[in-house]
Amino acid sequence: xxxxxxxxxxxxxxxxxxxxxxxxxxxxxxxxxxxxxxxxxxxxxxxxxxxxxxxxxxxxxxxxxxxxxxxxxxxxxxxxxxxxxxxxxxxxxxxxxxxxxxxxxxxxxxxxxxxxxxxxxxxxxxxxxxxxxxxxxxxxxxxxxxxxxxxxxxxxxxxxxxxxxxxxxxxxxxxxxxxxxxxxxxxxxxxxxxxxxxxxxxxxxxxxxxxxxxxxxxxxxxxxxxxxxxxxxxxxxxxxxxxxxxxxxxxxxxxxxxxxxxxxxxxxxxxxxxxxxxxxxxxxxxxxxxxxxxxxxxxxxxxxxxxxxxxxxxxxxxxxxxxxxxxxxxxxxxxxxxxxxxxxxxxxxxxx
Numbered sequence: 001x002x003x004x005x006x007x008x009x010x011x012x013x014x015x016x017x018x019x020x021x022x023x024x025x026x027x028x029x030x031x032x033x034x035x036x037x038x039x040x041x042x043x044x045x046x047x048x049x050x051x052x053x054x055x056x057x058x059x060x061x062x063x064x065x066x067x068x069x070x071x072x073x074x075x076x077x078x079x080x081x082x083x084x085x086x087x088x089x090x091x092x093x094x095x096x097x098x099x100x101x102x103x104x105x106x107x108x109x110x111x112x113x114x115x116x117x118x119x120x121x122x123x124x125x126x127x128x129x130x131x132x133x134x135x136x137x138x139x140x141x142x143x144x145x146x147x148x149x150x151x152x153x154x155x156x157x158x159x160x161x162x163x164x165x166x167x168x169x170x171x172x173x174x175x176x177x178x179x180x181x182x183x184x185x186x187x188x189x190x191x192x193x194x195x196x197x198x199x200x201x202x203x204x205x206x207x208x209x210x211x212x213x214x215x216x217x218x219x220x221x222x223x224x225x226x227x228x229x230x231x232x233x234x235x236x237x238x239x240x241x242x243x244x245x246x247x248x249x250x251x252x253x254x255x256x257x258x259x260x261x262x263x264x265x266x267x268x269x270x271x272x273x274x275x276x277x278x279x280x281x282x283x284x285x286x287x288x289x290x291x292x293x294x295x296x297x298x299x300x301x302x303x304x305x306x307x308x309x310x311x312x313x314x315x316x317x318x319x320x321x322x323x324x325x326x327x328x329x330x331x332x333x334x335x336x337x338x339x340x341x342x343x344x345x346x347x348x349x350x351x352x
Contacts, residue, residue, distance in 0.1 A: 074103040081113055085148075090120040091265035091296050108134055112145045119152035120263045127156060155262075159233055161196035166204055173205075178214055181205055185221055199225050203234050215242050231262060240272045244279055245352060252276050267293055271302040278309050279352055286310065301330055305341060309351050312344070320345050 015025040015032045023034030033041070081096035094117040100110045115130035117123075131153070134141060141149070166188075173180035188201045202225055209218035219242050225235040236255050243252030253276055259269035274289035290306040308323035324345045328338045343349035 071103075074100055074107075077103075078107075078110060078113075081110075081117070085113065085117065088120075088262065088264045090117040090263050091267075093117040094121055094123070094126075108139050108141050109145055112141045112149050116145075116148050116152040119156040121265075122156070122159070124156070124160075127152075155231075155233070158196045158199065158229070161194070161200045163193065163197050163201045166201045170204060170208060174208060178209070178212070178217060181208060182217065189224065195228065199229055199232060200234070203232075203238070206235070206238060210238060210242060213245070215245050218242050219246070231258070233259065233262070237268060237272065240269075240276070244272075244276050247280075249276050249280050265296050267297050267300055267302065270296075271300075271306075274302070274306050278306065281313070283310055283313055301327060301337060304330075305337065308341060308345060317345075 017023045017025050017034035017037050018032045019037040020034060023036060025032035026035055026038065029038070077096045077099045081093045081100060084090070084093035084096060094114065097110060097114040097117060100107060101114060104110060111130050111134045115127055115134060118127035118130060133139075134149070169184060170181075173184035176183075185202060185205045188198060188205070191198065193201075202221055206218045206221035206225070209215070209221065219239065222235050222239045222242065225232050226239065229235070236259050240252045240255040240259075243249070243255065253273055256269045256273045256276075259266050263269075270289050270293050274286045274293070277283070277286040277289065286306055287310060290303050290310075293300050293306075294303050304323050304327050308320045308327070311317075311319040311323060324338070324341055327341055328335065331338045344351045
């Protein structure tokens with residue numbers, strides 16, 4: 001037997017053309033086509049209109065992404081507003097909600113959210129309008145929003161409470177100076193009127209003591225108000241200003257922070273912090289608060305006041321007087337800010 005017979009290696013089956021299924025496919029190409037089919041595809045490429053059609057589809061898709069349908073844009077804005085409200089940034093929330101209600105004016109959850117934001121921003125006109133529109137028997141509002149709206153209503157109602165007789169009683173008591181005001185405070189404090197009206201009446205007495213620069217008596221009454229209502233906005237604000245005059249700077253800042261816990265974008269509270277820092281000549285912090293105010297409310301008159309004091313402290317009296325003139329043009333009819341700053345910039349009174 002011959003063991004040295006020839007053994008040839010096994011040849012793999014050659015691929016058949018995937019197009020005509022008859023001719024063998026050419027080797028060395030990724031796609032299994034025969035020579036004839038490959039030449040035909042080269043002679044007849046993909047029509048150009050297919051590329052054009054594909055380009056049109058891509059363009060339409062791009063435009064649909066860029067020009068988001070209004071309802072999607074509204075949903076995005078409402079989501080941003082809700083996130084801002086959760087962070088107690090009601091100024092930002094109100095701006096987003098303006099867009100929401102422009103696109104969806106009948107959206108009741110948007111109206112309820114706008115009421116809440118406006119209430120904490122003390123935008124009374126908007127809050128009143130939104131309340132009127134959602135205070136109906138057939139209005140459908142999310143339960144959580146409804147609870148929040150009630151809390152906001154209590155907050156703003158406390159600030160708007162008014163005893164129609166307190167004005168005349170305050171003027172009569174003021175004739176007897178501090179003793180008369182203290183007697184009036186005791187009368188109001190022991191009266192049977194509702195708590196919101198009582199606290200606002202007491203606040204007005206404290207405010208009169210503040211105007212008289214009797215800061216100790218003012219603080220006495222404010223402590224009483226805050227003992228009953230620790231988040232009483234008006235009392236917190238006046239207490240911060242009172243502590244600034246009494247040089248209790250850290251305490252004043254703490255009261256500002258309590259306001260900012262309610263609304264982190266409360267420009268008045270941030271401005272009060274800036275004034276405290278200006279009085280104790282911490283100009284770097286005052287400038288930082290000024291920047292924060294400008295970010296939230298561009299054009300706020302408080303920025304001009306801070307700039308004027310900073311300019312004066314740097315010895316730039318010309319700039320300080322220019323800023324004072326700008327304050328005069330945008331201050332309200334009573335010109336209270338201008339009059340106070342005129343004395344400061346012209347060297348007739350210290351800044352306090």
